[in-house]
Amino acid sequence: MIAAEKIKKRERDKELRDLWRTPRWLFEAIQKYLGIQFDVDVACDAGNALLPDFIGKERDALVCDWGEPGTNAFLNPPYSKIRPWIEAAMREQRRGVSTVMLIPQSLDTAWYEYATESANETVVLTGGRVAFLEPDVELGLVEVRENPGGSMLVVFRGHCHQAGHILRKVSLPVMKELGGYDPSKAIRKKRPSKKKQPTLELAA
Numbered sequence: 001m002i003a004a005e006k007i008k009k010r011e012r013d014k015e016l017r018d019l020w021r022t023p024r025w026l027f028e029a030i031q032k033y034l035g036i037q038f039d040v041d042v043a044c045d046a047g048n049a050l051l052p053d054f055i056g057k058e059r060d061a062l063v064c065d066w067g068e069p070g071t072n073a074f075l076n077p078p079y080s081k082i083r084p085w086i087e088a089a090m091r092e093q094r095r096g097v098s099t100v101m102l103i104p105q106s107l108d109t110a111w112y113e114y115a116t117e118s119a120n121e122t123v124v125l126t127g128g129r130v131a132f133l134e135p136d137v138e139l140g141l142v143e144v145r146e147n148p149g150g151s152m153l154v155v156f157r158g159h160c161h162q163a164g165h166i167l168r169k170v171s172l173p174v175m176k177e178l179g180g181y182d183p184s185k186a187i188r189k190k191r192p193s194k195k196k197q198p199t200l201e202l203a204a
Contacts, residue, residue, distance in 0.1 A: 021132060022048075022076045022102060022132065023130070023132065023179075023181075024050065024179075025176060025180055025181040025182075026130060026175065027050050027179070028180060029175040029178040029179030030100060030102070030175075032178045032179070033123070034153075034155065037072060038050075038051060038072050038073065038074040039051070039053060039067060039071045039072050039073065040053045040055065041074050042066055042073050042074065042075040042099070043061050043075055043076065044056055044076070045057055051074070062084055065092070065095065066092045066097050066099070068096075068097075069096025069097065069158060070097075071096075071098070072097075072100075073097055073098065073099045075099050075101045076101075076102040079103070082104075082111055083111040083114065085101065086111060086115045089101060089119075089154075090115075090156065090161065092156070092158075093118055093158055093161050095158070096158040097158050098155070098158045099155070100153055100155050101115075101156075102151060102153055103152060103153075103154060104149055104151060105124060105149055105152045106152075107122075107152075115154055118156060119154045119156050119165055120155055120157045120163055120164065120165055121153075121155040121157075121165065121166050121167075122152055122153070122154050122165070122166075122167045122168070123152060123169065123170055124152045124167070124169040124170075125153070125172050125175065126169050126170070126172065127171035127173055129149070129151070130151045
């Protein structure tokens with residue numbers, strides 16, 4: 001199928017389902033809100049990395065080091081398998097690497113409860129859902145409003161795995177303001193609406 005037909009039908013490459021791109025404005029807002037500067041982007045590839053220093057497919061981030069002690073890592077992991085990435089963030093935390101995970105808002109899951117054993121903070125993003133960027137470049141680098149749920153940040157601070165955990169929230173509009181989100185420049189793609197079937201009226 002040629003690209004034009006693929007775009008028209010919005011037929012996304014299924015192999016890219018775990019490669020949704022983080023909007024730049026959100027990446028910038030997270031740094032401002034948490035008061036940190038990211039050094040490395042983890043679990044990405046050359047096409048969607050947000051930093052020059054990144055760990056892509058060429059290296060297995062689940063087993064390799066993410067940096068020296070004091071490194072700040074950004075992690076938007078594949079959502080199909082989150083727990084292995086939590087375990088990796090815990091490993092790096094013990095080494096002194098701080099990690100901020102951008103993951104689905106799932107406070108009632110076993111993997112989240114496990115994460116809070118070491119993570120120091122959860123920041124729930126309220127007041128809307130993040131529109132991530134299309135992972136299939138043939139469909140265009142557009143915001144797609146297909147996020148089925150909310151998002152949250154889980155923060156693992158280096159060498160602080162025994163320091164306790166706090167939960168707070170921040171609204172998405174506030175984060176957009178922090179990140180310099182410009183709605184006039186955003187290209188959005190909504191999920192196609194289902195057409196209602198016409199109803200037949202019975203003659204009297």
